[in-house]
Amino acid sequence: MKIKVADPTGFCFGVKRAIDALVKALSEYGRVYAFGSPIHNSEEIKRLSKMGLVVIERVEDIPENSVVFVRAHGVSPVIMEQIKERAGIVIDGTCPFVRKVQCRALELSKQGYFVVVLGDKGHPEVKGIIGHIKNDKFVVVSSPSEIEVDKISSFDRIGVVSQTTQKIFKFKELVAELIEHVDEVRVYNTICSATFARQKAVRELATNVDGVLIVGNHDSANTQKLVEIVKLCGCDVMHVENIDEIKRGWFKGKEVIGIAGGASTPDWLINQVIKQVQRIAE
Amino acid sequence: MKIKVADPTGFCFGVKRAIDALVKALSEYGRVYAFGSPIHNSEEIKRLSKMGLVVIERVEDIPENSVVFVRAHGVSPVIMEQIKERAGIVIDGTCPFVRKVQCRALELSKQGYFVVVLGDKGHPEVKGIIGHIKNDKFVVVSSPSEIEVDKISSFDRIGVVSQTTQKIFKFKELVAELIEHVDEVRVYNTICSATFARQKAVRELATNVDGVLIVGNHDSANTQKLVEIVKLCGCDVMHVENIDEIKRGWFKGKEVIGIAGGASTPDWLINQVIKQVQRIAE
Numbered sequence: 001m002k003i004k005v006a007d008p009t010g011f012c013f014g015v016k017r018a019i020d021a022l023v024k025a026l027s028e029y030g031r032v033y034a035f036g037s038p039i040h041n042s043e044e045i046k047r048l049s050k051m052g053l054v055v056i057e058r059v060e061d062i063p064e065n066s067v068v069f070v071r072a073h074g075v076s077p078v079i080m081e082q083i084k085e086r087a088g089i090v091i092d093g094t095c096p097f098v099r100k101v102q103c104r105a106l107e108l109s110k111q112g113y114f115v116v117v118l119g120d121k122g123h124p125e126v127k128g129i130i131g132h133i134k135n136d137k138f139v140v141v142s143s144p145s146e147i148e149v150d151k152i153s154s155f156d157r158i159g160v161v162s163q164t165t166q167k168i169f170k171f172k173e174l175v176a177e178l179i180e181h182v183d184e185v186r187v188y189n190t191i192c193s194a195t196f197a198r199q200k201a202v203r204e205l206a207t208n209v210d211g212v213l214i215v216g217n218h219d220s221a222n223t224q225k226l227v228e229i230v231k232l233c234g235c236d237v238m239h240v241e242n243i244d245e246i247k248r249g250w251f252k253g254k255e256v257i258g259i260a261g262g263a264s265t266p267d268w269l270i271n272q273v274i275k276q277v278q279r280i281a282e
Numbered sequence: 283m284k285i286k287v288a289d290p291t292g293f294c295f296g297v298k299r300a301i302d303a304l305v306k307a308l309s310e311y312g313r314v315y316a317f318g319s320p321i322h323n324s325e326e327i328k329r330l331s332k333m334g335l336v337v338i339e340r341v342e343d344i345p346e347n348s349v350v351f352v353r354a355h356g357v358s359p360v361i362m363e364q365i366k367e368r369a370g371i372v373i374d375g376t377c378p379f380v381r382k383v384q385c386r387a388l389e390l391s392k393q394g395y396f397v398v399v400l401g402d403k404g405h406p407e408v409k410g411i412i413g414h415i416k417n418d419k420f421v422v423v424s425s426p427s428e429i430e431v432d433k434i435s436s437f438d439r440i441g442v443v444s445q446t447t448q449k450i451f452k453f454k455e456l457v458a459e460l461i462e463h464v465d466e467v468r469v470y471n472t473i474c475s476a477t478f479a480r481q482k483a484v485r486e487l488a489t490n491v492d493g494v495l496i497v498g499n500h501d502s503a504n505t506q507k508l509v510e511i512v513k514l515c516g517c518d519v520m521h522v523e524n525i526d527e528i529k530r531g532w533f534k535g536k537e538v539i540g541i542a543g544g545a546s547t548p549d550w551l552i553n554q555v556i557k558q559v560q561r562i563a564e
């Protein structure tokens with residue numbers, strides 16, 4: 001049995017950078033308080049917790065002078081200020097691409113634009129982005145159909161940014177809708193290609209193997225999306241969170257196996273799975 | 283027989299404003315040199331010529347200290363400068379909406395944007411617009427398919443404007459194409475609604491009458507478009523340049539007649555046609 005691994009797969013640049021910084025801080029300080037879960041992967045959380053990670057959800061739970069980690073999604077300036085007031089040391093894991101969206105939103109707002117953000121309203125990344133806008137002249141829409149034409153038409157200048165993980169076709173539709181009703185529309189394409197490069201890699205894999213093993217949390221949206229892609233390609237799929245979930249029977253009759261991880265699946269976990277499959281193949 | 287006149291129809295705001303200024307100048311100075319034909323309507327040109335209009339195509343043909351008229355399409359700053367050097371008086375008929383496109387193109391260029399203009403390359407309005415850009419960092423495209431992705435992707439910031447008479451769906455497609463490949467796209471929707479308001483009025487008319495009489499030059503593109511719209515509505519159409527071309531037989535059996543003029547058809551000509559039809563109806 002042959003094994004092919006999707007490329008790229010697993011952590012994106014921003015998540016890898018954040019988790020590397022977190023691991024370094026854990027090695028250095030022993031105890032680090034993460035403001036919000038640093039990664040949507042229970043195996044990785046287990047590992048980091050053993051190293052001294054404590055996940056907190058509220059600023060009030062930050063102990064005085066502690067080491068606090070801000071995840072790749074980033075936070076609003078108000079929250080960052082509150083964190084800095086309480087913490088001794090802040091490890092800022094904000095993804096540089098997310099930082100760019102925050103900066104663009106701030107700049108546009110400062111220059112008098114009404115800001116439209118394409119994104120999921122409750123998502124931490126989106127909360128962080130809109131937190132950078134100092135007034136109430138913005139709106140978050142998850143789809144172009146949410147645009148209220150009457151309201152939008154009342155502005156001469158509109159600025160548009162996107163949560164990094166949104167789909168480009170939605171962004172295009174949104175901008176097309178806006179330019180029909182507003183004199184000036186200033187668009188920053190802040191979509192990151194990492195998510196889609198990973199999906200594309202899985203699509204290619206699924207069309208060239210007898211089955212794909214997807215590694216990642218069962219409740220991770222981006223991992224579920226990869227499972228769905230494999231199914232749509234008419235290829236057999238097995239979704240596991242760890243090596244204990246791998247079923248030997250699934251490999252029966254398969255000559256070439258593909259392996260891919262969700263965007264929140266660490267390399268070490270993907271490698272564990274690869275080794276386990278190699279053992280089964282022997 | 284009833285008569286219904288399309289509303290709006292005939293001259294748009296910019297053309298009316300320019301021709302009014304030209305007529306005023308002709309009354310005042312007797313002889314006015316128009317740089318390029320002021321209106322695409324032979325009947326109106328005949329009338330204005332009788333008042334003292336001389337159409338010239340080259341700056342060299344401007345007599346010293348003469349009165350020169352610049353039509354609604356506008357000209358580039360270089361041509362305007364040359365005209366001013368030779369002419370005694372310049373009557374600037376540039377449509378304020380076209381002027382806005384020229385200003386937007388200039389501003390974008392000054393601010394370092396590569397400028398994309400949606401328009402017909404050889405059109406006088408487009409020549410005037412790109413003439414405002416002081417460097418070679420611009421391109422004119424008549425359709426989104428003309429965009430060269432490799433070239434476009436090499437710019438971080440792109441500014442987009444449109445010739446005033448372009449279609450909004452093309453403009454939307456163009457912008458959608460650009461935002462996929464460029465970080466920042468700053469869009470000014472400089473399309474004027476006048477053309478489409480006139481087309482819409484003809485469409486409504488054609489669905490409510492037994493035949494539509496279109497008044498305008500046989501070789502005028504926008505007038506031909508109105509004729510086409512009437513045909514597409516399955517309605518009978520007669521296209522005339524003047525009252526002499528009206529055929530009595532066409533009205534036979536028709537109870538309600540619609541009348542509309544092209545964007546370059548003057549009111550007095552439309553009114554002549556209305557009166558002639560009223561006479562036929564009596």
